[in-house]
Amino acid sequence: MPDHLEVLVSLCLGPRVPVSGTIRTWRDIEEGMHFYYGSYFGEQPLVLSLLTPDEHLRVTRSGAKVRIDTAAGAPVFRSDGHSAWHFRNDRSDPRVTAPDRVQFLGPGRELALSSEEDRWATQRWIRPVGPVEEIEFLGRPCWELKLAPPRPSPRSRMLGEPDSVRTIRLDVQTRAVVAQYDHSGASGAEFESFHIDEELPDAVFTWQGKAVTDEEEMAFHERKAGDGRRLAHEANDWFRSNVLQDDVNLPVFKNFSLEFTHVDEKTGEVNAGLSCYSDCLTVRRRPRSNSPWTLPPMRDDYAGAHEESHYVWSAGAFDWMLSVTRGELNASSIAHLQRLLHSSEQPEPGPPLERMHPGGIVAISAISPRAGS
Structure with missing residues (x-):
């Protein structure tokens, strides 16, 4: 055997x-x-x-x-x-x-x-x-x-x-x-x-x-992949020439679900993340201050694919910051969210926004919505 x-x-x-x-x-x-x-x-x-x-x-x-x-x-x-x-x-x-x-x-x-x-x-x-x-x-x-x-x-x-x-x-x-x-x-x-x-x-x-x-x-x-890319470009060019010339900017309704929350109960500071598939919405709240909002450095490989729009304002005893990936919020969407967050308090211009970089801190643009905007 x-x-x-x-x-x-x-x-x-x-x-x-x-x-x-x-x-x-x-x-x-x-x-x-x-x-x-x-x-x-x-x-x-x-x-x-x-x-x-x-x-x-x-x-x-x-x-x-x-x-x-x-x-x-x-x-x-x-x-x-x-x-x-x-x-x-x-x-x-x-x-x-x-x-x-x-x-x-x-x-x-x-x-x-x-x-x-x-x-x-x-x-x-x-x-x-x-x-x-x-x-x-x-x-x-x-x-x-x-x-x-x-x-x-x-x-x-x-x-x-x-x-x-x-x-x-x-x-x-x-x-x-x-x-x-x-x-x-x-x-x-x-x-x-x-x-x-x-x-x-x-x-x-x-x-x-x-x-x-x-x-x-x-x-x-490689040639086959190149041919596929060429045909896709030609199809896009035809569509732009014969159907719709420019890109389309449309308001889209999405349901964002809560993913995580960090809370400081002593100060009332909040950092919450919501998502809708690959789109992310971040809501931050802190005690009212004259200091700028400071964001951490953004990775180089993250910046191009996940551009963010930021919105800052103050209401009552708190400063608020809202960040959304891949898109912008119109005035009615921001006003709707403000009513959900602090219905009895009117929004006011918020503090500036800055981001940390290896060479120092750099100011970045943010929209500061006002009451009735």
Whole structure:
């Protein structure tokens, strides 16, 4: 009986003799698939999936080399261990890249690709469950290994359910993975026919025709994005020429909900924040004073995207300041808010407004609404 390490090493090395056959892949669960990938701007990942409309593919493997075709013989994927070619339905020429840059989505990865050694140190399925068992599959002796996550996932802890166990079946003679099951069999891939082949020439696993390199793929998507921006500008220009020439300034009614409040009960000072989606309204109150309102420094990356309009006034025993992002309030809106804040007290001109900067304090403009404005 082999130990777990021997089976994991076989998964990394791939079949030790050429093998081929037809595989079936399925996924009968409602939970969506998640794909995480980080890259430089404009770089497009090469994503391989065995999930096809007819569920069947022909796979030929020899060590790290692999060839995948549809049941009708159309090419899907090639790799000679040094380069990888992916054939896409939306493009006439395949994409060529390094094998380690191929991303896989869906079930059946171990049937099609060899795993890097460090993948088993970082991936989700690394904890053996029970011993390696000897079974028979497709009339051939196989080893069956069950793997679980190293620790319960957040989803399983939240639902109080055990994590899914991945089952992998390995052909003893060839060391090829012949089946992989997840979610108690609701998702998986398996060989329906399996053959040992004679030594195959490298040409079986390569593509001699035209292919799109990583650099060409990046340039294609950059051009596509540029075309999209150009078409958007042209559409905007047409609208301005034929429908509405200038920008529109309209009063808009929004419901702002209270998000936070800081209160000093001794002085009556208040700092409250309200929001309506991404728009923010801040209401500040302090005991009446001749000192200016002083705002903290604004971050450089915040100033351009979140411009604020400020309104200051005094009423009764307090000074008031109102700040709103991305827009301005008209006189009726300010008067309505003043009636809500201090209905029995008339507003008067308020103190000046200033903002702190690294070089000192700078005065900034603010509207000081008066009674009846």
